[in-house]
Amino acid sequence: MAGPQTIDLCEVQLDVDRPRRCGYPEVVYAEGKSVATLEKVLAALSSGDREALATRVNAEQAAALAARFPAARYNALARTLRVPGAGAASSGATAGLSSSAPSIARIRRGCVAVISAGTSDLPVAEEARETAEWTGADVNLIHDVGVAGPHRLRERYDEFSAADAIVVVAGMEGALPSVVAGYVSAPVIAVPTSVGYGASFGGLAALLSMLNSCAANVCVVNIDAGFKAGYLAGLIAGRTARSGNE
Amino acid sequence: MAGPQTIDLCEVQLDVDRPRRCGYPEVVYAEGKSVATLEKVLAALSSGDREALATRVNAEQAAALAARFPAARYNALARTLRVPGAGAASSGATAGLSSSAPSIARIRRGCVAVISAGTSDLPVAEEARETAEWTGADVNLIHDVGVAGPHRLRERYDEFSAADAIVVVAGMEGALPSVVAGYVSAPVIAVPTSVGYGASFGGLAALLSMLNSCAANVCVVNIDAGFKAGYLAGLIAGRTARSGNE
């Protein structure tokens, strides 16, 4: 606790003590932030050997940041930007070649399954996938297996049954987390999405549905909060697996 | 249309034209009605050869009405009271002996399945069952097969796959109708129940979930409206089967 805990970047007070307290550095929420601010924060966060992660990065922000961080990888669907650590530049240089970029973790950190109900839920599922990968987890994405075609989920059982943590992403009636949770012993992190219309009320229907899940191993995060679900799943998987590896 | 269409029973204006227009006589909603009013209305409705049905009949009302209508059958769980038609007294006399009472229909009127998610949903499911039977349908009740134990529903597949109409009763996250609907071609009438706590908000969570079902063959009735679901299912089953029988 010798060094400073906060770096003053004017608009942003960077919490540099977070890795010590919480295990991971801050993640940048880009919505509404200027490119100048994003540059400063991402530069600070990637100055060591760790990869920095920004979420809710729109196409304009991504394009502007590309010049400054040529090794960064932008996932347009997930709206995430991952900037390799400056002290890890060699691995970052190959980022464009690989769909599984070098993650912030050096060692295996467990397995995460991300399961989504419908095609329109994919952006949120991708955000969860990118974030869980950033935490160091191996991620398996299984999409478009909503409950109306019950065999579709069962056909993929082997792909998610052994995961250390499972993210389930669903809009509309939000029924998928309960169904998935009935098959597994891993914790299920449910993400309601704003996909739907009418009485979905921007994701409220799915949110309430998930909060009332009759399955005991389901917890919930905010509507469209793919980042938070990916973070939690990666965190849980990492702590589970790390123990197992030592 | 020669006779009167309305009978003035003081507090109640009995719509006696309804069987001609809608196929079935009025059903009495007992909540908040005095025993005296219920007596008058039930007597009028059972004066012919048709069975009268009252719903939301509490134990006190039922006890008071038992003296006046000794052949009536009260289902305490469903809170329904069925009074045999005065011109059908002989069959009514045996009502106490049979769990499948003589119904308002003279001929087969199709098959209805009533499926409920949890033990606490049983009163609503029973109300649906009693009502569908009153419309003349054969009813099969399958209970406690919620989504958290996915095999439970599949094990019962043969009991509901051939139904002409299916009522699905569920509280909490209300996911069961979507799952059932994925297995069948019959119309599914979803009944949200007020079972649950916290963010179930008295059944709102299940209601919204069902309205947003991704399955195309799901429609919804009011929270705890077992009567309405049973009525609709019986109506649809009857029209389907009747055609088939002629």
Next chain:
Amino acid sequence: MAGPQTIDLCEVQLDVDRPRRCGYPEVVYAEGKSVATLEKVLAALSSGDREALATRVNAEQAAALAARFPAARYNALARTLRVPGAGAASSGATAGLSSSAPSIARIRRGCVAVISAGTSDLPVAEEARETAEWTGADVNLIHDVGVAGPHRLRERYDEFSAADAIVVVAGMEGALPSVVAGYVSAPVIAVPTSVGYGASFGGLAALLSMLNSCAANVCVVNIDAGFKAGYLAGLIAGRTARSGNE
């Protein structure tokens, strides 16, 4: 159950087992899907002799798909696109000439009435009409007969009294389904629309009104869910009529 139940179209996992289970193939919800995805899915769905249906198709998507599916019919008001089966091309070739396109059904499948309250409810009513026709039903559309002019509905009584299933589309106070239901014995599928302003809260007022209908033969689908109502009405009408015809 010999063949595969799911076809992997990348973004979409096509449930090709659905006709066996549910009677009809999948319908494509176009909102938010790319033209490339729509092309793949519609091609797969229309590869046999059945007509494919897509809903919520906007003008841009429709224009782009016209090149690939020249026999397809786009209803700009309903935002539906119907693609004739490849094995049914001769009838598809004449699609442009007829306002009543050849449907997925080969035999008569019953009668559906679609009744709408006001001019602004027409797009949802048209979506219901297109969908019910796609299921094979004969559809009669009666529009602008809201409750404020009570004679307007009565004047059209003969056009809906014999329908096998009735869709009622209304925004604002959503009173029309209750009124229609009082005249008929067929099941009434109520569709609240987002038409209105202020305390209509995007269709919530009409939705709640319909859920609380005092008529027993009314069930409800999601706000603006013309598709679902048309599907259910076609399904019910088809099952009613088919039995009667055989």
Next chain:
Amino acid sequence: MAGPQTIDLCEVQLDVDRPRRCGYPEVVYAEGKSVATLEKVLAALSSGDREALATRVNAEQAAALAARFPAARYNALARTLRVPGAGAASSGATAGLSSSAPSIARIRRGCVAVISAGTSDLPVAEEARETAEWTGADVNLIHDVGVAGPHRLRERYDEFSAADAIVVVAGMEGALPSVVAGYVSAPVIAVPTSVGYGASFGGLAALLSMLNSCAANVCVVNIDAGFKAGYLAGLIAGRTARSGNE
């Protein structure tokens, strides 16, 4: 404006200037008030020749007040108490004999129709009737004519078509005001009631429905506000008729 405008009754500051400003004296809302307070206020309000009105008077309060105001009439269904003016005792003495008690008005004050949808709406309708009578109007109460039996309202057309103002009381889907308003030119004051269950949400469904009425001559008061509707209807009828009589 010579005399005082307010009388200090401790817990209550009686606004004695109201008849001059608003045409009628204050009406006492009894809910939560002690009998002692009610006694003081009713005594003050009935000290002249005008009848005093209290609403939401429960049975206990009514019994306690009967000793102090023997000429008062209590309507247990409406929960209203009307206390004849002290200077009008002779007419008050006959109050028990007549169902149409002497009203606060000396001359004819117009005609009000109170129409209710169902049996359970009767208490609110009665409160409206008592209040409108208190304002001096002739009141015609037409009950149990909800929209599910459309002929019931039409059969009573002559009883409400000539009213100067119409109160329509309905719970559940609250559709009746729109239907009534389509038949008449008088203003319609809609009263949603808390009658219903599930998605009626304590009258919210009926309230929203009435606020969104497509009929231009419908305004709305609070849920269960029979008093306010009766007051407004009596006020409007009185002003309409008074002009016509002079």
Next chain:
Amino acid sequence: MAGPQTIDLCEVQLDVDRPRRCGYPEVVYAEGKSVATLEKVLAALSSGDREALATRVNAEQAAALAARFPAARYNALARTLRVPGAGAASSGATAGLSSSAPSIARIRRGCVAVISAGTSDLPVAEEARETAEWTGADVNLIHDVGVAGPHRLRERYDEFSAADAIVVVAGMEGALPSVVAGYVSAPVIAVPTSVGYGASFGGLAALLSMLNSCAANVCVVNIDAGFKAGYLAGLIAGRTARSGNE
């Protein structure tokens, strides 16, 4: 009742029996209607000697209709269009010269006051004013007299105290109707507006506030429903004054 009650204008079923039943012809709600439809309906409604009224007419619609109805008056703030009756063309010809256009009424129809709380409420107040004038009333508009400056309303007391009906338009906390109602004996029609931000929730705060008004002579219409309030006020004022004048 010899002639037809409905004219079929394709998209619109014109209720031509309404003047007989309800005293005034239909008013056209222009939102979402095509110019072609508006032309047909307005032409039909103004074919006699009565002025036609359309509300929610946007600038594009108004410009397009100006060619067809040169004598029409468009109020851009209120978004209303008034088209003089074809049989009343001479008065219509001078419409551009007078801010008080010839109304649908031939004789005096009473006085209406329209009172608004803030500058931003003016469009709704103007819609109410135009509509009330269309019904034949003399209208006095008093604006920007919200409760935060309590003297502003009192200074204008003489301008509204004698009105036959009063419209009060307010957003934000919606307190003005209660305050106005405390000064007068006329019925007060409260119009909540969507003016405000944050917890005004699009006018919900003002709506609830007005529904809970402690003043007995306040009724409420939908959020931003200036038309409905103006219609009701004009109707009440007309019926009050007409009687008095004859």
Next chain:
Amino acid sequence: MAGPQTIDLCEVQLDVDRPRRCGYPEVVYAEGKSVATLEKVLAALSSGDREALATRVNAEQAAALAARFPAARYNALARTLRVPGAGAASSGATAGLSSSAPSIARIRRGCVAVISAGTSDLPVAEEARETAEWTGADVNLIHDVGVAGPHRLRERYDEFSAADAIVVVAGMEGALPSVVAGYVSAPVIAVPTSVGYGASFGGLAALLSMLNSCAANVCVVNIDAGFKAGYLAGLIAGRTARSGNE
């Protein structure tokens, strides 16, 4: 900061550092606490020379605590209990004789006005009054001056115009704070109450109304939070007056 900051009373962790940080000791929220717990906490809080305050104390709790704290004063309407400091027993001994009990303050702490709209708001107003007195302020309570009788508030102007802080308590439409705030320069703390019925939704209407007040000097506390309003008003008045006195 030498001594301990927290005292462990088992169920309660007493924050004894609060007077230093926040100026006043903890206040006990009695709802749901056992008498044993209340005794321990109140004894600890009144062990010095300061008066302890408990709110939401029901009659049973108060009776049980009277034996242990004979000098305590219970206000049954406000449901508050004030226990004199043990080191201030002589003044406590006279508590029963005076309606203005010796307060926690030794010196004048400013003037607070508590204004309530209706008789039913009195319990909340009394809780505010007791709390503000406990903070040391002189409190003037003005009740039953709601907006429907506009002269009632103006007649009392002199009683509140000079207050250092004003609490305004109102249920139903919650309009009074805006009106009061228009007359004064002091900060106004608005307390919505759950008084009302129907669309008051347990105080939600008043809460939203107050949050949307067009007066700049109005802030809001929770529904029925008389304690919080009294605390804040006392705090502000004390800080204003203290400065002035030194």
Next chain:
Amino acid sequence: MAGPQTIDLCEVQLDVDRPRRCGYPEVVYAEGKSVATLEKVLAALSSGDREALATRVNAEQAAALAARFPAARYNALARTLRVPGAGAASSGATAGLSSSAPSIARIRRGCVAVISAGTSDLPVAEEARETAEWTGADVNLIHDVGVAGPHRLRERYDEFSAADAIVVVAGMEGALPSVVAGYVSAPVIAVPTSVGYGASFGGLAALLSMLNSCAANVCVVNIDAGFKAGYLAGLIAGRTARSGNE
């Protein structure tokens, strides 16, 4: 998968395959279940060597079940009942002597911290504690450390910083989970409680607050769902610790 997956206990269809799929047997939700049903289910669940758990057991149910299951432990605050496995009777016999009953686990299963904000949150916190213990975890309960006394949480830092999973229970504004999460790297399961009044809306305020937590390691369960939080925390802790132990 050789044996049956479901045992038919009439009202309840016991899912006996759950330990294989999900790691733990079913937990009984006692609310609304008859004593007879509870007896049957608990007997079946405790017939092996595992402890059975029932939640939401009221005092009457607990008393009735005590005769049948003398070794069971009832926690009246938590409303939980734990019934030792029949094959583990010797350890069960000592249950009454120990506050830390023998759990379902045979080996160490990790550490859980349960932190609650206020005294009134204790029942929910106790339910979480009992459940986590039942899963086999060591549980540390830290109560009454809400955010208004910021030092109280910091003083207990050592008691929760090393936990494998943390449950945070809070009503009112629900701020505690965010604050706790800022100190630790373990996953935080937030439980909103219905503690509060007014605008807490039965726990909705705390629920929304927790869903919007700015801390990435916070997920949420239903209002008052102490069971679910305890289950998840125990599950996560067990999986983390088990790996570490092997």
Next chain:
Amino acid sequence: MAGPQTIDLCEVQLDVDRPRRCGYPEVVYAEGKSVATLEKVLAALSSGDREALATRVNAEQAAALAARFPAARYNALARTLRVPGAGAASSGATAGLSSSAPSIARIRRGCVAVISAGTSDLPVAEEARETAEWTGADVNLIHDVGVAGPHRLRERYDEFSAADAIVVVAGMEGALPSVVAGYVSAPVIAVPTSVGYGASFGGLAALLSMLNSCAANVCVVNIDAGFKAGYLAGLIAGRTARSGNE
């Protein structure tokens, strides 16, 4: 009270009596007002020696007003415009040079701290700061110190502990006001912001959280109401400090 209390500026009725009653002149809410109206009102308000303040001024309005009021200062982030009094032009002339413009006050008016949780809350915090400065207070803005990094607030303790009033601005879970309030004795004015997504529901989550704060010295204003919070804080600080200075 000799002069007029209201100046009629057509669309706006300027309340020129407000400084006498409320201590400060009117502040202009620019949203939806035309530039012409703004010019008239600002000219009237700045005609004396006092600075005029307008809020919610967008960039277009600001640019248009710059020509007319060259000495005005526009804060684009806060969307505020401050126009120096015409009789105070010399000080206004230097406005561009100083970030702390000459305020409406001539003497010291106390200290206000404005504390914001996240970067996105800055516009609301800036509006509060500008407004408090306009009232004459010295303002200290402390930003980006949300609860997820608990040390950040503690590090700044000295900057806010001595303030006379504190504004706390936070979106998302709105936890910061409770935490700040636990450290200080000054009144805390909490401003929820619409920052967030999903279940923040436009600031509702933060609003409810703040209303339920367990800290007694927290009151709340409308969502995004930086102006109101700054006004109140400045008002309170001014009254506290003024007394102290005299």
